[in-house]
Amino acid sequence: MYYSIQHITAFRYSEPISESVMEVRMQPRSEGAQRCLSFQFRISPKAGLTSYRDYLGNSIHHFDIPGRHQKLAIVADSIVEVRPGLVVPERLPDDxxxxxxxxxxxxxxxxxxxxxxxxxxxxxxxxxxxxxxxxxxxxxxxxxxxxxxxxxxxxxxxxxxxxxxxxxxxxxxxxxxxxxxxxxxxxxxxxxxxxxxxxxxxxxxxxxxxxxxxxxxxxxxxxxxxxxxxxxxxxxxxxxxxxxGERHIRVAVGRDYADVPPTRGVFKGSADTELTVAVKVAQTDDLPILDDIQPETYTSGAMTSSQEQSQQQ
Amino acid sequence: MTAAPLLPSPFSDYTCDRACYDEMFNRDAEPRAHYQKLYERLGDLSPDELLSRQQTADLSFLHQGITFTVYGNEEGAERIFPFDLIPRVISSAEWKTIERGLTQRIIALNLFLDDIYHEGKILADRVVPYDLIYSCRHFRREMRGVKVPHGIYVSICGTDLVHLNDGQYVVLEDNLRVPSGVSYMLANRQVMKRVFPRLIADYGVRPIDHYGRALLGVLESLAPPQHHHPTMALLTPGVYNSAYYEHMFLARLMGIEMVEGRDLLVHDNVVYMRTTSGLRRVDVIYRRVDDDFLDPLTFRADSRLGVPGLFNAYRAGNIVLANAIGTGVADDKAVYYYVPDIIRYYLNEEPILANVETFLLSDPVQRQHVLQHIDKMAIKAVGESGGYGMLIGTHSTAEERAKFADLIQANPRNYIAQPILALSKAPCFIDGQIESRHIDLRPYILYDGQAVTIAPGGLTRVALRRGSLVVNSSQGGGSKDTWVLYD
Missing domain, CATH: 3.10.620.30 (C8orf32 fold)
Structure with missing residues (x-):
């Protein structure tokens, strides 16, 4: 089974802010029955992106926007393959x-x-x-x-x-x-x-x-x-x-939510933050066309980060 | 406690306390060989002369602005660190043992930190239990798998030693995060050179004034090799920190910038310092800010003292921090219990300096024992330092003991207990006469992965209140100069 996922996060600030620094945990994991075939990340305003994998195997992307801005948008597109995984038995032995x-x-x-x-x-x-x-x-x-x-x-x-x-x-x-x-x-x-x-x-x-x-x-x-x-x-x-099973697409694991928020950021300035999150998960039986997508590229647009994250539903 | 025979002036009122080691006098109340000259010199001076030298010393500290801040009272008062005129003398033979022991210990603790943040062999081999490490407040999971320069986590260390009645020095605690006090060690020596210039010149005292150079050398050695002239800075939490004076002193001594978090900025995973001529890249930070406050993005989000994004720059190797992040797991007072085993495990040697007998309160049998004898124990919170979060059973009220018993029951992992130690005593000049007071010793150890450098001596802290065993500056302690003699 293949999934294409688009995860859009937009922050709007009531006042201009600056020096925002943000970490993002949105790249699906590749392990077991799941493979992340492509991951594309776009930030607006434009920012240099760095990524690493933490000790739990989560991929973390981070960036900073030094200048003044009042909006920040992050668009993460991924294509993931999930195959039938482990068959969970009815029960475990007595011992x-x-x-x-x-x-x-x-x-x-x-x-x-x-x-x-x-x-x-x-x-x-x-x-x-x-x-x-x-x-x-x-x-x-x-x-x-x-x-x-x-x-x-x-x-x-x-x-x-x-x-x-x-x-x-x-x-x-x-x-x-x-x-x-x-x-x-x-x-x-x-x-x-x-x-x-x-x-x-x-x-x-x-x-x-x-x-x-x-x-x-x-x-x-x-x-x-x-x-x-x-x-x-x-x-x-x-x-x-x-x-x-096959319908659950894993992105990050941790001891609790504090280890895995999709976004976490700090900025300089005093402003209220309005957060909008939009997610689309579509399924196909065949591998979607990957021609236009280069994994881990990022382009620009317009906006920054805030104190915390988006609640998971 | 038996009083020894009376000694001639100015020691006429001096009592040799048989319950503990006296640094100056042996069992027969005769001065020890390495104290002989000092004893004679003091004998030559009238109380008035001593008093005038003490005043000279005090004035010198006041003029230099050598102060510290005491937490826990309303004013957050800044005080002069009390200085005692009479130096503590350590023989060359004693020092050799101390030096070997501290060298062994810092090497083993660095291997331990590297192991638990990477393979965890010592845990898998069940020498140190997993739950001890994973339940430690100062264990930084973020550091797992992170490479640090030369694999060195602790390059700047201050280890507290006490000198027991049998003449043995033992380790009371390791300070592997941001040990303080080295500026007092250096200042004490400067003042002593002014107050007793001839005595110190004739005594064969090993110098300590290379410490600043050695510290700078260690910081430089940690810088990425491609940076021939690395930019270094000392990161301070700011003027409200108890050791702010020391931060200024050390930055000036090394000729590096002193910065606060707000003076730094991370852009594209590189750390910059804001200067009047624009941004300047920083390569090495001697940080005097605790892990918790270093980076609000990774650690405490409410920290205003740190630099957002610093941790990610650090993990990428774009900035060096000394000490590394996460060293506090190795000076947790319950992990301390395992240090002798840690030394045996990594070095295959017996510890040269012993630990103090310690009870782990997470163990039900040991806990029971401690709670039954709490009036004879020192109880310490595992993650605290500076004498905070501590109970001295013999000097406590029933109410205080009951409070600590409740704290222990509620969170046994958070406390350890030790028998109350007879810290050694040394002569101190107090209110116009020489009296004995309890002391300890904090040597300062530097390690660059190749060589261990220890300034001969360290900071001798004095419990100035008569009978008190607490030497911490925050708890009414003072200090004196420490002389290590040449062979």
């Missing part, structure tokens, strides 16, 4: 909990067991764990499937209930939120069980016509990966009650 304990604490996966700032347990989280009867039973995979489903039924999808920097308690109190809240809460829940968990930012391809997907179409998306013995990292989408 899977012991295997998990033996391996998870004595390797780098330990980093995903420790609480991270945005997915740290709170009293409300413990209450939820009690309400949903979340504890070790059966095998880890069965428990993860159950938590994914319970999250889906317990929380109402409500785009205006939380902000990009809301702590999990806001969603826990109202039982409403977006994919970012679902993911942080589920991460905190499963780390309590001793299962390493990480945050994935990316896109979900929504089928045309009637879709059971609850997360917003044409938006960025986020979900959870849990580390399991024998299987490695397996994706769970609590917002849509799915085990992740």
């Amino acid at each position: 899977a909990w012991q295997q998990l304990d033996g391996e998870a604490r004595t390797s780098e996966t330990l980093d995903y067991l420790l609480a991270s700032a945005l997915a740290a347990p709170t009293d409300l989280l413990y209450d939820l764990a009690g309400d949903l009867d979340i504890r070790r039973r059966d095998d880890p995979l069965t428990v993860l499937r159950a938590i994914t489903e319970a999250m889906y039924h317990t929380f109402e999808y409500a785009p205006d209930a939380t902000e990009v920097d809301s702590p999990i308690d806001v969603a826990l109190r109202t039982r409403q939120g977006v994919c970012q809240d679902y993911s942080h809460i589920m991460i905190a829940l499963i780390r309590q069980l001793g299962i390493p968990a990480r945050y994935v930012s990316g896109y979900l391809y929504h089928r045309t016509g009637n879709s059971a997907d609850r997360s917003a179409r044409d938006a960025t998306h986020a979900w959870v990966e849990a580390w399991l013995p024998q299987l490695g990292w397996v994706g769970f989408d609590p917002t849509n009650n799915l085990i992740c």
Whole structure:
């Protein structure tokens, strides 16, 4: 399956600003069943672009715009191939909990067991764990499937209930939120069980016509990966009650949202920022024509950066 | 505590405290060989003469504006760092051991940092536990896989040593982030040369005034090789920092610019300094700003002290920072517990300088023991320095102990405990007479990946309050000159 994705981010500032410095995490990953075949990045106003890969394998692009500007636009176009991946079994063997304990604490996966700032347990989280009867039973995979489903039924999808920097308690109190809240809460829940968990930012391809997907179409998306013995990292989408497969396009992974925001920036000046994000994910069975596209080129247009990012839906 | 026989003036009121090592006098209250001349010279001086020299010294500090700022009180008061007239003397043999031990330690700690930010062999081999590193507040994941010049993370280090009753020097803590105090070491010597010119000339004291040159040399050696005349700058958090005086002093000493974050700018991943004649590229920054505040894009977003984009320029190798980012993981006080093992692991040698016995409070058995004996322990927060976040059990109220017990229970990983050490004592000139006070020693170590340079001596800090064990300048400490003798 091939996808072409366009991700447009536009910032408008109430006053002219200068010296904006911005980091962008928008290039889909190439690993496992997914390949990023092409990635094109355009910034306006014009800026020199630098990129690197961090220790998690995420591609980060960054640039700065020294002069005064009142608008900034970023257009990221990518073409991604996703093949059928790992077939997730119905359940894991009975000794899977012991295997998990033996391996998870004595390797780098330990980093995903420790609480991270945005997915740290709170009293409300413990209450939820009690309400949903979340504890070790059966095998880890069965428990993860159950938590994914319970999250889906317990929380109402409500785009205006939380902000990009809301702590999990806001969603826990109202039982409403977006994919970012679902993911942080589920991460905190499963780390309590001793299962390493990480945050994935990316896109979900929504089928045309009637879709059971609850997360917003044409938006960025986020979900959870849990580390399991024998299987490695397996994706769970609590917002849509799915085990992740060919429709989930992975961009960046981290301990929580703070490690993977699509954009993060700092500028000089005192201005209110208005942020607009537009995402298009289209699917074809054949490889789209690549003639016009050279990977990692960038052209110019008109605009700058701001304090934070766009909330993932 | 038994009082030794009375000594002749001006030591008539001096008490040799048997509970700890006295730097000047041996068990029989006789001056040690390397203190003999000093003892005689002091004996020649009347209390009035000593007082007049102390006043000369104090005035000299005041005129030089050698001050520091104390946090935690309303005024953020700037104070003169109290100076004690009587130097601390270290024999050549003692110094050799200290020098070998510190050299071994800084090499091992650099190998450790390089390892945990790359392969993590010491973790995979289970010598140091993963959770200790990953739970450390100063562990910078952003540094994983980042190459630093010559693989050197800590090129500027200040290690606190204490001299115990058996004559052994042990390491109390490593300061691998932005150790301060070296300007006092240098200033103390300048003042002593004025106050006791003949004594210091005749005593065979090893000089320390090459420190500034050596520091500049280390910074230069870290610069990219294609830059023959690298531009260097000292980055200060600004006038409100407790060590602002020192930042000015060192920048002037080395003849490099002192800048604040707002004086720097990153453009196209290169760091520039704003000057009156336009932007000028910077190659090496001696940064006196903590990791957290260096770059609001990567670290604390609310920092106004840093430079947006600095980290990305750094990771690309376009700017050198000394010390590197992320060194605080190796001076975390719980990681300190493992330093002897770290030395054995990388160097296959036994540690030359021992650690102080330390209890890890994340371990339930050790925690239980400490909580039962909290009145006899020193409790320290693992990521703090400067004497902040600390409890001295013997000098605490029941309320303070209860507060620390709660803090430990709530976050055991954040604290360690050590038995209360009998720091050595040295004669100090206090209120017109010579009395003994507790002291420690902070030598300053430089490392360029090839050679380790240690200014002979270091900063001897003095707990000026009678009976106090806290030598930190922020907690009412002072300092004195430190003389290391030639063979």
